[in-house]
Amino acid sequence: MVVPFAAGGPTDVLGRVMAEYMSPILGQQIIVENVGGAGGMTGSLRVARADPDGYTFVLGTVGTHAQNQTLYKKPQYHAATDFQPVALIAEVPLILITRKDFPADTLEAFIAYAKANQDKMTYGSAGAGSATHLGCVLLNAAMGTKIAHVPYRGTGPAMQDLQGGRIDFLCEIVTTALPQIQGGAVKAIATLTRERSPVLPDLPTAHERGLPDFEAYTWNAFFLPKGTPEPIVKKLHDATVQAMDNPAVRDRLQGLGAMLVAPDRRSPEYLAGFVESEIKKWAEPIRSSGVNVE
Secondary structure, eight states, rough: OESSOOOTSHHHHHHHHHHHHHHHHHHHHOOOOOOOOOOOOOHHHHHHHHSSSSOOOEEHHIIIIHHHHBBBBBOOTTTTEEEEEEEEEEEEEEEEEOOTTOOOOSSHHHHHHHHHGGOOOOESSSTTTTTHHHHHHHHHHHTOOOOOOOOSSSSSHHHHHHHTTOOEEEEHHHHHHHHHHHTSSEEEEEEEESSSSTTTTTTBBBBTTTTOOOOOOEEEEEEEETOOOHHHHHHHHHHHHHHHSSSSHHHHHHHHTOEEGGGGGGGGGHHHHHHHHHHHHHHHHHHHOOOOOO
């Protein structure tokens, strides 16, 4: 399993949980290899070019298989046609969090304040093109605002400046936002998905509070090289679903803030259509923001 990001991050942890439970199902150990670089495209490209024998697959994300298609001027592959979809596994919501003394406690009040004060506000991210950046790009588009972006070298420095009041808000992955929310270091405004997060059940969603159908999240899915024979695809798909149905896997991933997708969204056919829709969804806000990477 190629994880196209550094070890220790949310994607890596999810991949290792899945590998641990899928290995006995498949009767052989799944070796996890971290291959980072180019927003996850380096590792993903390795799988796209691998022999379609079922022995190499990638744990893709919204970045590697949707956002990068527009974000990068010259993507290294076409996410919708250069891979064989296997299964959508989980979605991890982004949470809108602000500095503690931000003068709004609800999303409705946040939107009203942002529209009136957008020239004076700033938001941070883990870096240009990151999920945290593009989540806020999408939020800006939905609110009809143009708030200045302050990119950081990772989530840590951005979170420090939010806590210090030097920026106004972040659109942060729930996995890393949760400890800061629970510790009272930041203020949680809304979950940026249709459904509430199991780890923040009392926090309303953007959908509930004034932005109908708004969704900003990262997701994880398995992909094999294009041309992998159907029986191999089915075997890996079935092993993935069997692991997802294990209560221990569900509990561990929910503890990370990841929500396993419903059974009707786990097929290769569903994932194929989902990737195409995600590429389209993110294209316009990315182009409108003017963000691009060589």
